[in-house]
Amino acid sequence: MTKTTTTDIQAFINNNRFSRYQWMILVLCFITVALDGFDTAIIGFIASDLVQEWGVQKSDLGPVMSAALVGLAVGALTAGPMADRIGRKKVLVLSILVFGGFSLLTAFATSLTSLAILRFLTGLGLGAAMPNAATLMSEYAPERKRALLVNLMFVGFPIGSSMGGFVSAWMIPHYGWQSVLVLGGVMPLILSVVLMIWLPESARYLVVKNKPQKDIATILRRIAPLPSGENLRFVLNEVGGHFKDKTALGVIFSPRYLVGTLMLCLTYFMGLLIFYLLTSWLPLLIRETGATLSQASIITALFPLGGGIGVLIIGALMDKLNPNKVVAVGYLLTGLFVCLVGFSTSSLVLMGVMVFIAGTIMNGAQSSMPALAAGFYPTQGRATGVAWMLGLGRFGGILGAFSGAFLMQAELSFKTIFMLLAIPAVLSATALMVKSWASQRTPGENRTESHELDKVTQKA
Numbered sequence: 001m002t003k004t005t006t007t008d009i010q011a012f013i014n015n016n017r018f019s020r021y022q023w024m025i026l027v028l029c030f031i032t033v034a035l036d037g038f039d040t041a042i043i044g045f046i047a048s049d050l051v052q053e054w055g056v057q058k059s060d061l062g063p064v065m066s067a068a069l070v071g072l073a074v075g076a077l078t079a080g081p082m083a084d085r086i087g088r089k090k091v092l093v094l095s096i097l098v099f100g101g102f103s104l105l106t107a108f109a110t111s112l113t114s115l116a117i118l119r120f121l122t123g124l125g126l127g128a129a130m131p132n133a134a135t136l137m138s139e140y141a142p143e144r145k146r147a148l149l150v151n152l153m154f155v156g157f158p159i160g161s162s163m164g165g166f167v168s169a170w171m172i173p174h175y176g177w178q179s180v181l182v183l184g185g186v187m188p189l190i191l192s193v194v195l196m197i198w199l200p201e202s203a204r205y206l207v208v209k210n211k212p213q214k215d216i217a218t219i220l221r222r223i224a225p226l227p228s229g230e231n232l233r234f235v236l237n238e239v240g241g242h243f244k245d246k247t248a249l250g251v252i253f254s255p256r257y258l259v260g261t262l263m264l265c266l267t268y269f270m271g272l273l274i275f276y277l278l279t280s281w282l283p284l285l286i287r288e289t290g291a292t293l294s295q296a297s298i299i300t301a302l303f304p305l306g307g308g309i310g311v312l313i314i315g316a317l318m319d320k321l322n323p324n325k326v327v328a329v330g331y332l333l334t335g336l337f338v339c340l341v342g343f344s345t346s347s348l349v350l351m352g353v354m355v356f357i358a359g360t361i362m363n364g365a366q367s368s369m370p371a372l373a374a375g376f377y378p379t380q381g382r383a384t385g386v387a388w389m390l391g392l393g394r395f396g397g398i399l400g401a402f403s404g405a406f407l408m409q410a411e412l413s414f415k416t417i418f419m420l421l422a423i424p425a426v427l428s429a430t431a432l433m434v435k436s437w438a439s440q441r442t443p444g445e446n447r448t449e450s451h452e453l454d455k456v457t458q459k460a
Contacts, residue, residue, distance in 0.1 A: 004231040007220075009203050011237075014142045016224035018149075025140050026149060028199050029133040030156040031191060032096065036129050037160030038167075039103050039184045043068060043119060045168035046177035050115075053177070060112060066398060067116040071123020073394035079128030080387025083135065084248035087209075088383060089201045092132040096192040099125025104185025107178040127394070130157075131370065131387035138374035139202040139382070144319060150371035151315030155308045158363070204379045207236045236379060251381030252388065261385060263435035264373050268393030270424035270431070271331070271366040273400040274338070277421065278303060281404030282355070289345045289414055299352045303359035310364020315371065323372050324436035328429040330365030334358055335425030342418025365428075369393075372432075376439075 047061055075095070083091040102122040109115040134150055141149040164180070171179045200219045207216060216234050217226055226232065246254065252261045282303065286296040310330075317326045337358035344351040370386050377385035407417050 004233055005227045006233045006235055007226065009207055009216075009220075009234060009236050010143065012220060013140065013223065014144065016142075018142065018145065019223045021222040022140050024198065025200070026137060026153060028191075028195060029137045029153045032092070032129055032133045032156075032195070033153055034156035034160035034163070035096070035184075035188050035191060036099070036126050036133075037157035038164045039099055039122060039188070040068065040072070040126055040157075041161040041164045042103070042168070042180055042184050045164055046172065046180055049172055049177040054112075056112060063116045064112060064119055066401070067120040068123035068126065069394055069398050069401070071120040072127035073391045073398075075124035075127025076131055076387045076391030076394065077127075078124075080131055080384035080391070081248045083132050083383035083387070084381060087201050088132050088136040088139075088205060089195070089199055091128060091383075092136065092199070093192050093195050095125045095128035095132065096188045096195065097125070098122075099129065100185050100188025100192065101125075102185075103181055103188070107181035107185065127391060128387075131390050132383060134370040134374055135383040135386050136199075136202055138371065139204045139379070146375060147318035147323060147368065147371040148312065148315040150374060151311045151318075151368055154367045154370065155311055157367070158304055158307050161304075202379075203234075204236055207234050208379045246380070248381040248384035252377060252385045257377065257381070257385070259438035260376055260435045261388070263431040263438070264369070264376070264385070264389045265392045266431040267327075267331070267428040267435075268366070268369050268389050269396035270428040271362070271369070272393050272397035273403070273424050274334070274421055275362065275366060276397040276400035277404050277407075278338075278359075278400075281407070284404075285414065285417065286351070289351075291348060295348055299348065299355050302352050302356040304363060306356055306360030307363030307367065310360040310362075311367045312364075314364040314368045318368060318371065322436065323368075323375065324432045327365050327368050327372055328432040328436075330361050330368070331425045331429040331432070334362040334365060335422035335429075337361065338418055338425060339422045342415040345414055362425075376435075 043065060047065075050056070050061065079091050079095060099122050102118055102125065106115065106118040106122060109118055133153065137153050138146055138150050164184075167183065168177075168180050171183070200222075203216050203219050206219075213232055213234055217232055220226055220234075251257065279300070282300045283296040286299055291299070314326060314330055337354055341351060341354045341358060344354050369389065373386045373389050374382055407420070412420075
């Protein structure tokens, strides 16, 4: 009788070194997120040329600027459940085709209305890509390095955004603003073909969906050797158990995960409120202190500059300590240094230092949230949980972009505005501590249940 060998997917990944195959997955997800950052930021780099060429007012670009943000939210909210139903790879490739295709079409827009519609449609793909890249990467990462690896992938976003600025500065004077959009469309379309060929589906997802064992074995053998000449049965042991007859949304809003879901969404919402308010209004706020336009621009540029450092430091700490507490402390420190920005008007150098530190910690904490969410949810609802956090959080970004105008109209002092900005940071930290407390008290927290394939083939 042929021996049957049972292999737990996560234990297999945990017990083997991080292979070249997993590095390839990381690189492909990194490039995906970098192109996401490029296409998200691209409208800001072509805005001044649009105003000049089309003869419109800067204020007329408001709907164009916000259209992509709305699309990002809608795309994330819809893509998560779809990925948990039909697969991470399929939705990721589809999302890249969408934002690449519509970015290409945006180059041929002839009016503000058509531009806004195309940016919204581009945003649908952009919003769907990031949560699926995070989910797929987390499911191929060993638990001891999961947060660091997912955060390393997210470093691609600011790099892509910055690349958009450098590329635009060179291409627009030579080829016009349309050329940047063409590039932002062609690169994702090429990437989608590469992903179709080389990117695997999540092995964890394949087990949960009872896919053929030979398909799972083919993927896992690229990571490390499996027993040969034996029947193979793949299982997935997960804390929290298996939810039968539940949709992905039913999983993330089940009693086991409800409080955590609400707290993750609240945290990300508040974080993006701070981020977009500062990135949108910080130059104007600094100008109110008597700084020149050049000085205000330089200080504002310091805010995202250290983001990559913060992401990697917090990711490494999350893998060694309680991840909820690590990110919560990050938000508390963000609130502290944002406050200190308000008290540093006596010296622009001191203000720049405070802005840099606040931005490093803020970007580190905010960019660590997808890794935190990916580690919280089971495979059945992971893509949906991550995507809904990102999607609902986008509305915090929209609120932040608009709320700066109200703060300016209220004629509050520079110090008061930055003290108020510390409030959402404290709320974010509090929400994460509530999530941590609720998870510890939820019945079944320590219960581990197994997903396994219903059929055992004779050979893998």
